Amino acid sequence: MSSTAVLYVRVSTDEQAEKGFSQRNQEEVLRRYCEIKSILIAQVYYEDHSAKTFNRPVWNKLLVDLRRSKGQTDLVLFTKWDRFSRNTGDAYHMINMLRKFHADPQAIEQPLDLAVPENKMMLAFYLAAPEVENDRRAINVFEGMRRARKEGRWMASAPMGYINLSTETGNKYIAPKQPLAGLIQWAFQEAASGKYAIDQVWKQAKEKGLKVGRNHFRNIMQNPVYCGKIVINKHKDEEEYWAQGKHEPLISDALFFQVQEVMEGKKRDLGPTTVVSMDNLPLRGFLKCSKCNRMLTGSASKGRMGTYYSYYHCSSSCGVRYKAVEANKLFEEELSKVTVREGMADFYIHSLHEAFKERYDDGQESQRSLLNKIKAQNTRISEARDLLMSGSFSGNDFHAVKLACEKEIRLLESKLPLVSMQAKKVENNLTVLFSNLKSALETYRTQNMEGKRRLISSMYPQNLVFDGSQHRTSRSNEIASNITLITKKLKGKKKWSKSEFSDLTTWVGHDGLEPSTKRL
Numbered sequence: 118m119s120s121t122a123v124l125y126v127r128v129s130t131d132e133q134a135e136k137g138f139s140q141r142n143q144e145e146v147l148r149r150y151c152e153i154k155s156i157l158i159a160q161v162y163y164e165d166h167s168a169k170t171f172n173r174p175v176w177n178k179l180l181v182d183l184r185r186s187k188g189q190t191d192l193v194l195f196t197k198w199d200r201f202s203r204n205t206g207d208a209y210h211m212i213n214m215l216r217k218f219h220a221d222p223q224a225i226e227q228p229l230d231l232a233v234p235e236n237k238m239m240l241a242f243y244l245a246a247p248e249v250e251n252d253r254r255a256i257n258v259f260e261g262m263r264r265a266r267k268e269g270r271w272m273a274s275a276p277m278g279y280i281n282l283s284t285e286t287g288n289k290y291i292a293p294k295q296p297l298a299g300l301i302q303w304a305f306q307e308a309a310s311g312k313y314a315i316d317q318v319w320k321q322a323k324e325k326g327l328k329v330g331r332n333h334f335r336n337i338m339q340n341p342v343y344c345g346k347i348v349i350n351k352h353k354d355e356e357e358y359w360a361q362g363k364h365e366p367l368i369s370d371a372l373f374f375q376v377q378e379v380m381e382g383k384k385r386d387l388g389p390t391t392v393v394s395m396d397n398l399p400l401r402g403f404l405k406c407s408k409c410n411r412m413l414t415g416s417a418s419k420g421r422m423g424t425y426y427s428y429y430h431c432s433s434s435c436g437v438r439y440k441a442v443e444a445n446k447l448f449e450e451e452l453s454k455v456t457v458r459e460g461m462a463d464f465y466i467h468s469l470h471e472a473f474k475e476r477y478d479d480g481q482e483s484q485r486s487l488l489n490k491i492k493a494q495n496t497r498i499s500e501a502r503d504l505l506m507s508g509s510f511s512g513n514d515f516h517a518v519k520l521a522c523e524k525e526i527r528l529l530e531s532k533l534p535l536v537s538m539q540a541k542k543v544e545n546n547l548t549v550l551f552s553n554l555k556s557a558l559e560t561y562r563t564q565n566m567e568g569k570r571r572l573i574s575s576m577y578p579q580n581l582v583f584d585g586s587q588h589r590t591s592r593s594n595e596i597a598s599n600i601t602l603i604t605k606k607l608k609g610k611k612k613w614s615k616s617e618f619s620d621l622t623t624w625v626g627h628d629g630l631e632p633s634t635k636r637l
Contacts, residue, residue, distance in 0.1 A: 121157045122192035123179065123220075124148070127164035127200045143196050150194070150225045159190055168203045171211055183218040190220050198224045198240065199247035208244050266347050269363040276342055277301065277329060278367060291364045298367055300327040301337060305368045308338060309375040312574045338380060344373035356516060359527070370531035377528075397427045398441055399569045400448060403577065406431040407584035415441065429583070439585055448581075451588055455557035455576075484533060491529050494522040 126143045140163055151158050160182070166173040183190055193215060195201050201222060202208040212231065215222050223229075227243050229236045262272045271291045275281045278301040280294040304322045308315055319334040329337070341348055345366030346359040401415035411433050417425040427441035501518040504510035510518075561572055581588045 119155050119157050120191040121159050121189060122151060122194045123159050123182075123190055124151075124161045125164065125176075125179065125193055125195045125200065126161065127166070127168065127173075127175075127195070129165060129167045143200070146196055147194055147225065156192065156194075159186075168199060168201070170204065171202065171207055180214070180218075183215070183220055188219050190218070193220050193222045195222075195224055197226050198243040200224070202244060203248045203251070205241050205244045208240070263349070263352065266349055267360050269347055269360050271342065271347065271362065271364060276340060277327075277333075277337060278343070279364070293365055293367060296326065300325055301343065302367050304334075305338070305343070305372055305376055308379055309372055311379055312571070315380055335380070338376055341373065343367045344370050346370075356520060358523070370527075374528045374531045397445070398429070399566060399573065400429065400441075400444060400581070400583075402570075403573055404429055404444070404581050404583045404588075406433070406435060406437050407582050408435040408437055409433050410582075411435075413437070413439075413583070439583065443585075444583055444588075447583075447586070448588055449558055449561070452558040452561055452576075487529050487533055491526055494526045494529070498522050 124144065124147045126140045126147070128140050128143070144161060148158065150156075162175050162179050164173055164175040166175070179193070183193075198208075201224065202211065212222055221231075224243070229240055229243075231237065231240065265272050270289075271279075275291045275294070278294060278298040279291040281289060282292050283289050300322055303325070304318055304327065307313060307318045307321065313321070315335060315338065316331065319329075319331055322334065323329070327334075337343070341359055342362065342364075343366065345362045345364065347362045349355075349358050349360055351357040397417075398415035402412065404413040405411065406413055409431060411431055413429045413431055415427060415429050417427045419425055429439045429441055429444055431437040498519055501510060501515050501522075505512065505515040557572070557576065561569055564572060
């Protein structure tokens with residue numbers, strides 16, 4: 118009496134792409150086998166899922182059919198055992214289940230009589246060999262990609278702002294893609310300035326054409342690929358580190374780390390956030406209440422004659438409320454003090470440049486200071502290593518210290534080029550500044566609302582406190598403060614002695630709108 122069989126043909130999408138497996142070829146081989154053995158074919162089942170588990174739609178249907186027609190099917194045929202399963206434990210369990218349905222599974226190209234106990238060893242080999250092969254291939258691919266990343270190659274689809282390209286020899290690389298690359302550069306520069314919160318930079322970037330979600334945008338701002346680095350993730354005993362990429366960076370290391378400081382909250386005081394403001398409320402979002410220290414908001418109310426009057430007011434119960442006209446007028450009076458006396462631009466430049474050099478030599482951001490800080494971080498790593506060797510530190514403690522120190526070292530090293538160039542460029546920058554700046558008030562009045570708010574944010578990087586009669590701040594723009602100070606000291610003088618000039622430069626420093634005190 119002839120046997121009855123169902124044919125099981127399985128090939129996953131990945132296998133068909135990588136190995137060229139074909140469902141049609143498997144079916145042809147199985148049908149020829151049944152013809153030679155005089156086996157009747159009850160049905161053919163086509164599967165396109167992986168054999169890692171038996172949780173496959175078509176295989177589940179096959180089991181249901183076998184249960185319904187229990188005893189009517191003698192064989193479940195497939196070409197090789199890896200078409201049946203790639204998990205030894207699951208395979209043994211499924212074989213026992215099929216036998217309950219009186220169906221015997223067989224691979225026609227790897228025939229085994231499972232009634233012979235020794236053949237179970239061969240079955241384990243047939244099942245495990247493909248799994249071992251897959252695992253080895255996965256390891257080789259992983260190691261190959263990791264090695265490529267260490268060499269500075271980007272091993273994925275190009276990040277936003279870049280495009281995947283190939284050289285004439287077939288080597289793949291990523292290159293900047295305009296205009297997205299330019300928009301991302303702009304976003305980093307805006308974020309680093311501290312004038313806007315990250316979410317506000319994102320909204321402005323969207324308006325300019327950078328179509329990206331909020332979370333994706335934050336990921337972009339934190340991705341070192343944009344400063345030319347490739348992240349090598351931690352693996353086994355190898356800690357995470359950054360490799361120098363072969364692609365063209367969109368921004369400098371220094372700019373990238375400035376943005377990280379802003380996003381981590383270390384430099385959020387560099388500028389108040391921008392909020393939507395009506396034309397007669399340019400200071401909304403910049404003024405703080407003198408009583409409760411909350412941010413003042415602004416609104417307009419309608420008078421009896423139908424005229425609208427604008428006010429800055431506190432949202433708390435303190436009841437602070439100021440007429441916008443008066444607050445705006447007092448603010449413009451403060452701006453009028455930032456004026457360069459005609460014909461004295463060279464004097465301002467020289468004074469500020471000398472003061473800068475004096476502060477730069479002793480400042481916290483001097484090149485010598487940065488090098489000392491880098492040395493201190495390397496010393497911390499050495500000390501932690503000694504503690505590890507002595508048994509006072511665990512491996513996890515050492516790695517935590519090492520990672521923190523290496524992160525700080527990267528940040529400090531990124532500032533070195535910026536600091537060394539800053540001293541050389543300051544005089545040229547001051548010359549350009551004074552060629553454009555004559556009066557801050559005149560500049561302010563010629564701007565639209567967005568321009569006015571940008572000027573306020575740049576001149577007063579910390580919020581203003583308004584008490585109804587004057588505006589105060591703990592820190593204003595240093596250049597603006599020093600211009601006001603020099604103008605005040607100049608008075609009617611046209612000639613200065615060397616000692617008087619030297620004394621003037623010692624007054625130039627961090628001053629807000631509050632009275633200045635001489636630095637000792």
